[in-house]
Amino acid sequence: MQFLGRIGLVLLWLAAPLVAFAAANKNDPYLVPLRGAGNLALVVASLAIVIVLLRRGRWRTVAGKLLVALWCLPPILMSAAHLKFELRKHDVLAASATEASQLGPHFMVGYSSFPEVARLVEQGLIGGVYVTRRNIRGRTVETLRTEIAALQDKRRAARPPAAAGRCGRPGGRHRRTSRAAADEGAGAGDAQRARSRRTAGQG
Structure with missing residues (x-):
């Protein structure tokens, strides 16, 4: 029994840093399986171990106090x-809104809560979502299809309108136009200049 007790203490010393690391980095992608029930299990197990160590008087020694402190972490x-x-x-x-329009389209996320991801989409903070088992779990295909369609509608509504610009001749009257119209006007001007150069070359 004494030998088994020592093995148990060694395992507790080895496990404490690992559990503390997992707790400190619980939101990292590689620890996704521990989210929810896994995190709760880590906390309950840590507190249970602390209680057992205290009841067995391990806190009376310096090493025991350190072990208890590690499992409190x-x-x-x-x-x-x-x-x-x-x-x-x-x-x-x-x-x-400027930061969202610049950075949002570069992010794609998975989700388990529709209201939370819908809020991100409405503010233009993400460019899309991807479907994982967490999305499918507890949902029908039709429900998932409806959610994605709703997110697409929200994304289209969140897109900012085309930036406004102004076009006109120097010293003349200017009119406000959309970026698309301004680009179209610039393209037409380039085409006209190209035709003039071709005509001059033929002459």
Whole structure:
């Protein structure tokens, strides 16, 4: 029994840093399987181990106190990681329209909560979504199709209108036009100049 107890202590020493690392990085993509129930299990297991160590008097020695402190870290680190995530989320949702239009189209995300991803789409903060097993779990194909169609509608509504510009001759009257019209006018001018050069060359 004493031998088994020592093996158990060695395993606790080895597992503590790993659990603390997972808790501190719980929002990283490679730890997605631990989200939800997995995170809760880590916290419960850490607290249970701390209680067992205290009841067995391990805290009376320096090494025992260090081991107890190590197993107290996972819940604290997980709380800090969650707070950091919420602060980043607040910063993203508070992004200006200019930042959203510049950066949003470059991001594609998976989702498990339709209201949360719909909010990102409405603000133009993402360019699209991808479907994973987390999307499909508990949903019918028709429900998923309806959600994606709704997100596409929101994305189209979130796109900013064409930037306004002005065109006209120097010193003359100017009129406001869309970027597309301005580009079209510039293209027509280039074509006219090209025809003039060809005509001059033939002459």
